[in-house]
Amino acid sequence: MTEQPRLAEHNATVALPEPFIRWFGEKGWSPRAHQIELLARAQGGQSVLLIAPTGAGKTLAGFLPSLTELANRPRRKPGQAHRGIHTLYISPLKALAVDIERNLGKPVEEIGLPVTIETRTGDTPAHKRQRQKLVPPDILLTTPEQLALLIAAPDARRFFEDLRYVVLDELHSLVTSKRGHLLALGLARLRSYVPGLQTIGLSATVAEPDELRRWLVGQNPPGAMAGLITVAGGAKPDITILDSEQHVPWSGHSARYAIPEIYEAIKRHRTTLLFVNTRSQAELLFQELWRANEDSLPIALHHGSLDVGQRRRVEKAMGENALRAIVATSTLDLGIDWGDVDLVVHVGAPKGASRLAQRIGRANHRMDEPSKAILIPANRFEVLECRAALDANYLGAQDTPPLITGALDVLSQHVLGVACGAPFDADYLFEEVRSAAPYAALARDTFDRVVDFVATGGYALKNYERYARIRKTVGGLWRVSHPRVAQQYRLNVGTIVEMPELNVRYVRQGRGMAGRGGPVLGKIEEYFAETLRPGDNFLFAGKVLRFEGIRENECVVSNGTGANIIVPSYAGGKFPLSTYLADQVRGMLADSDRWQALPEQVADWLRLQKEKSVLPKRGDLLVETFPRGNRHYMVAYPFEGRLAHQTLGMLLTRRLERANARPLGFVATDYSLAVWALDDMAALFKARKPSLAALFDEDMLGDDLEAWLNDSWMLKRTFRTCAVIAGLIEKRFPGQEKSGRQVTVSADLIYDVLRSHEPDHILLQATRTDASAGLLDVSRLAEMLSRVRGRIMHKHLEQISPLAVPIMLEIGKESVNGGANESLLMEAADLVEEAMGQR
Amino acid sequence: MNFSLARTSLIAEANLVGIAGERAVCDPRGVLYFPDLRLLAVSDLHLEKGSSLARRGALIPPYDTGATLLRLQAVIADYQPSIVISLGDSFHDGGGAERMHASFRERLEALISGRDWFWVAGNHDPEAPADLPGETVRELAIGSLLFRHEPSKERVEGEIAGHLHPCARIVQRGRSVRRRCFVGDGDRMIMPAFGAYTGSLNVLDRAYAGLFRLDTLMAYMLGAERIFAISRSMLRPG
Structure with a gap:
């Protein structure tokens, strides 16, 4: 349901104060319909969700209700107490808050409003924060973590008592994560302080606006929704897929083949923004572009692992239009607008149609001009995916991920935070928590278990009563037991748990580990640094670096040389193919009429597949088997994304092992999955030991999944995150590492002990829920298995099919975890024995 | 004492090593057993580490003592040693023995009974554990062996x-x-920590x-079923 702005109707009734009208007039602008509409609704007491494309003047719209109200407020007389915060603005990025301060400051100054605007982020110095507590600004721009901290302060209620509006920017990106859960709980708390509080959500187009509308208001009564204003998209973007003269590779992600064509495009435009999906791709693309950069164009690199100073310099240069091209990852995804970008190049498949739309919105940040974009598929399957995404963008289809139920680790953090602020009544807090949309369905006994967890760890063995962090006092209120608890809480607030990282410290060449004092180039994941040997060359921050060694929490590097360069692989940052796009790709495979829109070489590839094997119907699952070398291969094409395929691969190999097919390994991509074995799997299927249908039966998601999950490294990693968020173990801070590994208890050890002694502990429950939704993508796998029941098409071949080539090329690039660690040790030990002449 | 014997017998059998001429089984579960002496050594149990951290607000699961004792029970059942040496830091702090749950204390007492049990004093637990059988010593010499908690700076x-x-740590195939x-x-030999919550260096x-x-340094890394002898050149820091 979309409510269209009705400008004429409101114009008469809306009170846009005189100075505003004059200001618009001086600028030669007139207020946009949705801005007036939003103001009218807000003045009518409503909370509102505004969905609009970039460049639609969303920010000003979001702040108009606050600014007009503040403009009419009588001035504070000398001696009168300072007023509290009037408007809270919350954005997912620190940089965005800073940017808004600049952008909002301008009209405020020009209109001459008596309004103070300040930011409060992790970077705000302590004295300024202190001052903000005493003399609050009218508008405070901040992040979800800072809100959590403010709520946990003893004076929170007073600090927020004058609050009128909360403006939530980039709401679509906030709500899909645990940060969104923390924020929803924080909002619920604010509504308890100020029952009349109004929220204004600003969002890009989403699939299910109603979910966001519920999110914005208290769920009492259940299902309550904020108002909705939708601004139709601007000019249709002009998107093309690169139709390369070159051979499009079968597999891989580098898109190296297209470098000359990308470089030409950069030359033809003023400023080009190049998006890639991962930081590794960013490093590679940047390196390749500079190799091609005969004209020495200013081309820069921007990703989340780089040193903040360097990122700020790039952003500044971009704002001054001093750059011709910027290679960037998702750090630049959100609506920060800098400079005059006139071309967006997307290297690699976009993985989701909404993400593509958002990124392309960066070009020509004016709503009425078409954005210009080129998609560069890195391999043949990506050509299909780009085509599907492109069709979707034209159709305006959206595939934002569904919201997930509020996480229990986040709730634990919040409960402790509330207690740090003021003693709480459990019945009251339960109702408050349930008013937050993600927790609307929370059961009372689950809530009580969370409170028990916060108090004493929630263990069946009641050993820790005397060490409780919060205690129920005589009056029935839960109270923090010691000031130290609040201190610890403040250090650990937030839901973003980084992988352990090392600073990359640059030293002069030839100094080795003795070198000191060079600049820090950024951060790198510890587990990657650990696989390097001194002398290895790797790509980072656009430079070739030589690994010297690890010193405390630093990875020491010097200038490297060009030979045998390794590109760091980063955990995360790899988005799986969205369900919507996957379906589109399947549809395209099945419909040869649509192949005309594809580059000739890709269409040929599909034709050849049809001839040599078969192409599945849209709802079918194709499984091919063929021998190759002395092994037997099975390739399945579910198109459900890498995570779901990895989970499927693990489960299938377990089953094949039981069927004595002697599987040796598997590999998964976004599109397909290959398993290889010593025995002929086709013969097994024929003899129905097991049949293919039985192999892919949904019951694999029962015991097999459970058994595998418990030993999986993914579960351990997820547990660590949950344990940190829930406050069971502390975050690691730089410098702390010095105290040595032997004094800290690692999350892995805690996991092992807890799993064997209390497998149904609430934190393990939270971990399993998380892993199923996240790293394992179990729900998607379940949907797929149920969808293809009775629709699995088996094709036995004498040799590899054209469609199977891409995944077969992946084999060997990636190894499968499992008992493999033991065999690595065995290898190392054998080397020693050999060297010592014992064998 | 025979240097050359000690050196050549380093990898006589997968899990058998020589230390100053004594034969010892390096058990992959992290204990050292001297068959000729019927002596079992175990180090750094750090019992009650969980409750020790809980006192300071980190409410990690209180099951570490139970888990550690369970594993200790298993190795003692396998080797049936007549002497057991707990090589120091048996408890994570001086109050650990007192805090221990009654059921754990009973299990520990059952393990001790019928053997010569020595508590070597450690830096975490310099005093004798409260009300537990066994003899507390600063160090203990048996045959050519000397058991103490902290390795001496000079070579002994x-x-x-x-x-x-x-x-x-090794790096193999990336x-x-x-x-x-x-x-x-x-x-000489330094033993791994045995406790369920013990980290490592x-x-x-x-x-x-x-x-x-x-030149003769070897790390005997604990595998699931056996130990892996790795020479210094293969080892990586971190």
Whole structure:
């Protein structure tokens, strides 16, 4: 349901104060319909969700209700107490808050409003924060973590008592994560302080606006929704897929083949923004572009692992239009607008149609001009995916991920935070928590278990009563037991748990580990640094670096040389193919009429597949088997994304092992999955030991999944995150590492002990829920298995099919975890024995 | 005492090592057993580490003592030693023995009964554990062996120590494997920590500097079923 702005109707009734009208007039602008509409609704007491494309003047719209109200407020007389915060603005990025301060400051100054605007982020110095507590600004721009901290302060209620509006920017990106859960709980708390509080959500187009509308208001009564204003998209973007003269590779992600064509495009435009999906791709693309950069164009690199100073310099240069091209990852995804970008190049498949739309919105940040974009598929399957995404963008289809139920680790953090602020009544807090949309369905006994967890760890063995962090006092209120608890809480607030990282410290060449004092180039994941040997060359921050060694929490590097360069692989940052796009790709495979829109070489590839094997119907699952070398291969094409395929691969190999097919390994991509074995799997299927249908039966998601999950490294990693968020173990801070590994208890050890002694502990429950939704993508796998029941098409071949080539090329690039660690040790030990002449 | 014997018998059998002429089984579960002496050594149990941290607000699961005792029970059942030496830091702090749940105390007492049990004093537990049987000693010499908690700075032949919680790391085929380990040079040995919540420190850390002869240094990394003897050149820091 979309409510269209009705400008004429409101114009008469809306009170846009005189100075505003004059200001618009001086600028030669007139207020946009949705801005007036939003103001009218807000003045009518409503909370509102505004969905609009970039460049639609969303920010000003979001702040108009606050600014007009503040403009009419009588001035504070000398001696009168300072007023509290009037408007809270919350954005997912620190940089965005800073940017808004600049952008909002301008009209405020020009209109001459008596309004103070300040930011409060992790970077705000302590004295300024202190001052903000005493003399609050009218508008405070901040992040979800800072809100959590403010709520946990003893004076929170007073600090927020004058609050009128909360403006939530980039709401679509906030709500899909645990940060969104923390924020929803924080909002619920604010509504308890100020029952009349109004929220204004600003969002890009989403699939299910109603979910966001519920999110914005208290769920009492259940299902309550904020108002909705939708601004139709601007000019249709002009998107093309690169139709390369070159051979499009079968597999891989580098898109190296297209470098000359990308470089030409950069030359033809003023400023080009190049998006890639991962930081590794960013490093590679940047390196390749500079190799091609005969004209020495200013081309820069921007990703989340780089040193903040360097990122700020790039952003500044971009704002001054001093750059011709910027290679960037998702750090630049959100609506920060800098400079005059006139071309967006997307290297690699976009993985989701909404993400593509958002990124392309960066070009020509004016709503009425078409954005210009080129998609560069890195391999043949990506050509299909780009085509599907492109069709979707034209159709305006959206595939934002569904919201997930509020996480229990986040709730634990919040409960402790509330207690740090003021003693709480459990019945009251339960109702408050349930008013937050993600927790609307929370059961009372689950809530009580969370409170028990916060108090004493929630263990069946009641050993820790005397060490409780919060205690129920005589009056029935839960109270923090010691000031130290609040201190610890403040250090650990937030839901973003980084992988352990090392600073990359640059030293002069030839100094080795003795070198000191060079600049820090950024951060790198510890587990990657650990696989390097001194002398290895790797790509980072656009430079070739030589690994010297690890010193405390630093990875020491010097200038490297060009030979045998390794590109760091980063955990995360790899988005799986969205369900919507996957379906589109399947549809395209099945419909040869649509192949005309594809580059000739890709269409040929599909034709050849049809001839040599078969192409599945849209709802079918194709499984091919063929021998190759002395092994037997099975390739399945579910198109459900890498995570779901990895989970499927693990489960299938377990089953094949039981069927004595002697599987040796598997590999998964976004599109397909290959398993290889010593025995002929086709013969097994024929003899129905097991049949293919039985192999892919949904019951694999029962015991097999459970058994595998418990030993999986993914579960351990997820547990660590949950344990940190829930406050069971502390975050690691730089410098702390010095105290040595032997004094800290690692999350892995805690996991092992807890799993064997209390497998149904609430934190393990939270971990399993998380892993199923996240790293394992179990729900998607379940949907797929149920969808293809009775629709699995088996094709036995004498040799590899054209469609199977891409995944077969992946084999060997990636190894499968499992008992493999033991065999690595065995290898190392054998080397020693050999060297010592014992064998 | 025979140096050459000690050195050549380093890898006589997968899990058998020589220390100052004594034969010892390096058990992959992290204990050292001397068959000729019927002596079992275990180090750094750190019992009640969970409750120790809980006192300071980190409410980690209170099951570490139970888990550690269960594993200790299993190795004692396998070897049936007549002497057991707990090589220091048996409890995570001085109050650990008192805090221990009654059921755990009973299990521990059952393990102790019928053997000679020695509590070597450690830096975490310099005093005798409260109300537990067994003899508390600062160090203990048996045959050519000397058992103490902290390794001596000067080289002492036959010294078996704990305290440092050694682990080792290798990189093989671009993958990193880190495990707890025994570390020795044929003359002396440092044992891995046995407790369920004990972390570990890489044998290449400077804390180990000067303790071993580098040419014969070996890390015996704990595997699921066996130990893996890894020489110094294969080891990685971190």
